[in-house]
Amino acid sequence: MRLKTFSADTMNEAMMLVKEHFGEDAIIVSTQAGEDGQGVRITAAIDQVEDEYDFDDDSLHGAYGDPVEIIADALLNNGVPPQISDELISAVEELSMEDPVLALAGALDRYFSFAPMPMGTAEKPILLVGMPGAGKTVTIAKLATRIVMQKQPVRVITTDTVRAGGFAQLEAFTKILKLKLISAGIPGELRTAVSEASGRGHILIDCPGGNPFDDDDIDRQARLIKAVDADVILVMAGGVDPMEAAEIAGIYRELGARRLLLTRIDMTRRFGSYLSAAALTGLQMTDVGVGPSVADGLRPMNPVTLARLLLPKSVVENFDDQQQTARGAYG
Incomplete structure (x- = not known):
């Protein structure tokens, strides 16, 4: 079994590449938008591949x-x-x-539905929500770093003006990137900040963490979310109870979240909560955070990568897709 990902500007061009390399017997494993939403990526497989000596390796059958x-x-x-x-x-x-x-x-x-982070056109602000400690602030820093490295303009806004050290933590990251951190603690301030930043590149908004089971906390987050027209992304740390994860995801789905970003996958060995949250809410699985450092960045999630995370190392090591073979996919 051989697996390969093909990238092209259009679906037809990508399918032509698949047929050129794998022939008519190719199996389409997944299709998704390309990096930053541009073009198309198709992951295809072929069931039997002849080696350079033109014979099938029967030793792999039943392995x-x-x-x-x-x-x-x-x-x-x-x-x-x-x-x-x-x-x-x-x-x-x-x-x-x-x-x-x-x-x-x-x-x-x-x-499941998979979608890259909506960073291709900067048409809408990206607004991160979730529980305290989920990794929203570090994720904002990772996104800002990616944009700066691509030499594109970005504005970073924090609405976390209550938590002790919340502003300072994100400001430490933005200073390194030579960005001014904008503070907007209430819906009116957030609306004004976004309006003033519109048309000047990407806008990233860090929402304060809250208790999804507390009416006051949810109301506060809901008012901030409704203040602007943004792509709302739920940030969730790995290792949560599956049913509780689904309940939390459902609450944020009602508040406007459409994508699910998983953090700390390097510290997670069971991903039932991730599948539960996405399956029961319809949230799209997007990029994942591998480590706590901004340098670790964010990595794309797709069906093959998720399968590698779920399966044991002994099985994944037998899988030849010309990528990393350690369980965890990003290890």
Whole structure:
């Protein structure tokens, strides 16, 4: 089994590349927008690849064991809720693929939505919401760093004027990037700040963390979100209880969140909460945060990468996709 990702300006051009390299027997694993929303990326696989001596390597056949059993065990180990697990396993059985990584990736691509961060056109501000300690401030710093490295203008706004040290933490990052941090603690100030920054590049907004089960906290966050027309992204740390993660995601979905960004995946070994939050709310899975350092940046999430996170290292190491092989995909 061989896997490769093809990038092009249009879907037709990408499909032509797939056929040119893999022929008519290629299996399309996933399709998604290109980096920064530009172009198209297609991940394709071919079931049998002849080597340079023109013979099939029969020794690889059956190397994985029963993919359905492997995937079922992995989903159970990750704490994936039974309803979601059953749907994924049914899809795996229907796909009938020998490689567990490709089989699970195909099932994930069918039941989840993946989307890159909306950073291609800067048409709307990006506003991060979530619970305290989820990693919103560091994520804002990572996004700002990416934009600055691309030599594009960016404005950073914080509404976190209550938490002790909240402004100072983000200001330390923006100073390194030679950016002025804008403070807007109430909806009116936020509306004015966004209006003044409009047309001057990307706008990143760091919302204060709040208790999603506290009416006053939710009302405060809701008023800030409604103050501006923004792409609202829920930031969630890994390792949360799956059902609680889904409940929290549902609350923020009602407040306007449309994408889900997972942080601390380097410190997480079970991703059931991630799948639960996305499946039960329809939130799109977007970039993920690997480590606490701004230098670690953000990495894209797609069906193959998610499958690699869910499956055990012994299975992933047998998977030849010309990428990193350690479990965790970004390890």
